[in-house]
Every structure is written in structure tokens, then in C-alpha cells.
Amino acid sequence: MAKKSAPLPPLAPVREIDRRLTAAEYYHACVGRHPATIQAPREIVCVVEGELAEDAQIDWQAALDQVATANPGLRLRLHGQRRQAGWRSDGQMPRVRWLPDQQWDSHSNTDAEFIYATPLSLEEGHSCELIIVGRKKLQIIFRAAHAVMDGAGVIHTMCELFRAIRGEPLLGTNATYSDVELMRQVASTPAGLKHFRPPSVTGQSQGTAQGGLWRRFTLPGPQPHLVPRIAHATAEYIRQSSAEVVRIAMPINLRRHVPGILATTNFTSMLFLDIAPKETLEDIKRKLQEKLERNEETNYPEILELIRFLPLPWLDRIVSLNTKNYTRPRFMESAVLSIGGPLKRSMLSGGGFRADTLFGLPQVENTFLAIVGFQGKFEILIGMPHIYASNGRFEDFLEFLKQRLQS
Numbered sequence: 001m002a003k004k005s006a007p008l009p010p011l012a013p014v015r016e017i018d019r020r021l022t023a024a025e026y027y028h029a030c031v032g033r034h035p036a037t038i039q040a041p042r043e044i045v046c047v048v049e050g051e052l053a054e055d056a057q058i059d060w061q062a063a064l065d066q067v068a069t070a071n072p073g074l075r076l077r078l079h080g081q082r083r084q085a086g087w088r089s090d091g092q093m094p095r096v097r098w099l100p101d102q103q104w105d106s107h108s109n110t111d112a113e114f115i116y117a118t119p120l121s122l123e124e125g126h127s128c129e130l131i132i133v134g135r136k137k138l139q140i141i142f143r144a145a146h147a148v149m150d151g152a153g154v155i156h157t158m159c160e161l162f163r164a165i166r167g168e169p170l171l172g173t174n175a176t177y178s179d180v181e182l183m184r185q186v187a188s189t190p191a192g193l194k195h196f197r198p199p200s201v202t203g204q205s206q207g208t209a210q211g212g213l214w215r216r217f218t219l220p221g222p223q224p225h226l227v228p229r230i231a232h233a234t235a236e237y238i239r240q241s242s243a244e245v246v247r248i249a250m251p252i253n254l255r256r257h258v259p260g261i262l263a264t265t266n267f268t269s270m271l272f273l274d275i276a277p278k279e280t281l282e283d284i285k286r287k288l289q290e291k292l293e294r295n296e297e298t299n300y301p302e303i304l305e306l307i308r309f310l311p312l313p314w315l316d317r318i319v320s321l322n323t324k325n326y327t328r329p330r331f332m333e334s335a336v337l338s339i340g341g342p343l344k345r346s347m348l349s350g351g352g353f354r355a356d357t358l359f360g361l362p363q364v365e366n367t368f369l370a371i372v373g374f375q376g377k378f379e380i381l382i383g384m385p386h387i388y389a390s391n392g393r394f395e396d397f398l399e400f401l402k403q404r405l406q407s
Helices: 023-030 060-070 151-166 179-185 226-238 281-293 302-309 312-319 393-406
Strands: 018-020 043-052 077-079 086-088 095-099 128-133 137-145 212-220 246-253 268-275 335-343 353-360 368-374 377-385
Touching: 023 179, 023 302, 023 312, 043 151, 060 095, 060 128, 060 151, 137 151, 151 335, 151 353, 179 268, 212 393, 226 246, 226 268, 226 281, 226 335, 226 368, 226 393, 268 281, 335 353, 353 368, 353 377, 377 393
Parallel strands: 095 128, 246 335, 335 368
Antiparallel strands: 018 086, 043 137, 043 353, 077 086, 128 137, 212 377, 246 268, 368 377
16 A cells, blocks of 8 residues: 655765654653663663684774764764654764673673663763673674664664774765654555454463573574574464464564665564464465565554653653563563574674674563574574563473474
8 A cells, every 4th residue: 555755865875863753762762761660771782702813903992983973873862852852963972891801601691781781871862882891702792772773773883883993984874764754655555463462472470570581592504484483483382371373573674675775773663473373384484475575564553653742751651561560561472583684704803803603682571582693503592571481481482492493
């Protein structure tokens, strides 16, 4: 169905941003603001692991300064309130935090608290930072407030960082418009989603522990049809305790609709895949392909614009988990499945640093599967709230998924 919208402006170098927040950005910006909320501010965190040559000397701050100069999305500052809330790229230049003696095995959230030790601030224009962990064996961690950046934006930032380190020209940013403006321009078919409460991956909530956990494992590549296979395996696991329709939410990169677009800002929308009992892997492949061909992820519900009438703390109080509702949360999906890449190792190497592993950290408010392909392998990270992970259920699901994907 065609949409009435002004044509998108042509792609051209962008050095400054000055526009209103979109509804998705406003939603991400609200999380963690109300005093009763137990959710942390929403962030995107990317980790690159590798080794630095003995004689290598990299000026990480100088490289990051180049990236922030060429990409104004790294300098966004929140100003104004409610419907007048907007971004201006007059915020702080992102900083590098050095942790040469930090120890973290990166296969779980254990001892990962250091990542979040420095609070980000949208109002102060401190919306992202680079963390360098170790001395020769490095963990290069980039974190950004989700309100200013999505996963693909973080990857673009990291690729730009290594272009700067290698002394190559930076690609920069070339889109002046927002995700909503793009969605309004792309013809799509409404998803026609039915409203229901989908089953969780591990059954009913148990216990009262707040927060969640995540674990990581590696799959060798290539892995054909990995997204539908993971969706099918997750639904298969849920079938052990529920015969209801399973709903998988998939963040889709809207950049696919504009070849050549370069942006760090949010260009992601959600696609929902419902899996009925007895549906096969082939059924899931077909349904997913049909949804993408119909551009269902670009069907923008204009009613979402209403959330910007609410102050950010009020919206947070309505949508986020708090001490009264966290043991009986109401989710729109059984699980979230996000995939990025595959990327080549050379894209994140340079200056004497050789990358070996790339992954993104999952959220833990609901079951979240974050997959990143990186030259011959896939890193699989699974996050889950403690109330669903307790009593060995997380480990059971993790082993089930490993077996299904490795077979």
C-alpha cells in the first residue's frame, strides 16, 4: 500500500543534526528515568576482542575524535521536553576509558558491571563511550544510549574507528532524515497482528530475584538460514510446556530500503513472526520471506506519536518494569531475536590490532537472542530475566538451543 509522504532528500554528507526525537527514540530515552523503575537505561554495547602487536601504539582518542567529527550521531544532546524534545549534535566528544588491568572472560555477565560504571547522559550530550580493556589482548567495547544509536549504527561507528586507525578516509554520515520519515516513504502491507499474551520461553515466572543474566557460545560458520532455525528451535522448546502460538520479535535494519545510506542513528523497526503449533522450519522460512517482501516492518502506527505528549519519567513508569510488576511482566513477544553481520575481520583490525571476535550484549528484561556473524563463526548470546531463568531453566534452554543449532 502506497504511503503519502514527501520524497526522502538525497544522500549527502551530514556534519550536524538538529531534529525532533522520533517515537522510538523517545521510548528508548525514557527507560530508567522513573524512581520506581528497576530497569537500567537502555544501551547498545558492542565488544571486539583481539590482540595488539608488541610494538603497536594506537591513539584511540584521536581516532574516536575523527569518527565523532565525521558522524554527528556520536555528539547528540537531548534538549526540550515532550513533543519539543529534540537532538542537537552539540554534545560532548565521546571519551575513551582505559582499563588495562580489568579482568573479564566475556562469556557471561559475571564481572561485566565495569562496562556501565560511567553513566551516560543524554541531556549532557554524553551519549556514548569507548572502553579499552587489557594491554596486549584487548577487549574494545563501545557503548551507546539506544535512544541515539541502534546496533547497525554501533557497527558503523566501530568500522569508522578502524578506518581512522588505518589512516583511511572515513565514510561519515549521509542521511538527514529519521527512521519514521523513511518508514512513511516505503510502501508496505500491515502485519495484521492479533493481540494476545504469547507464552514465555521457560514457562511461568518463579522467584523474586530482580534483573537477569546472559551467556555466550560460538557456532562455526557458515550457518545457512540461521534466523529461521533459531526461531524454529525456540518455538520447539516452548512446545514442551505450551501449545499456544509463539511470537518472535525481530529487529529489522531499515537501511535495507535505501542502498548506500550511512548513519549511526536509529534505523531499526520490529517485525513479528507468529509460529503456530506444527509449523515446520520450511513454513517459518516462507513466512519470514513473505513478511520481508511485504515490508511489514515499515508499517508505522501513527498512534505511537502520542507517547511524546508524556514526560519521559511518566512514560517510563507506564512501560518499564518496577518493584510491583516485575514478577508478572506482560510482553508482546515470547523472545526477541536480533542478528548482525556477517562482517570480515579486516573491517575491525588495523594499527597492529587484529580482531578475532565480535559480539553484542543482549538485553535481559525478556528472553533476548543476539547473534553476530564474524568471518567464519557466529557468536550467540542469550539474555533472560532471573524470574524465568531460575531453577535450571536457563541452562536447559541454552543446552537445547546448542544441540539444535549444532546438529
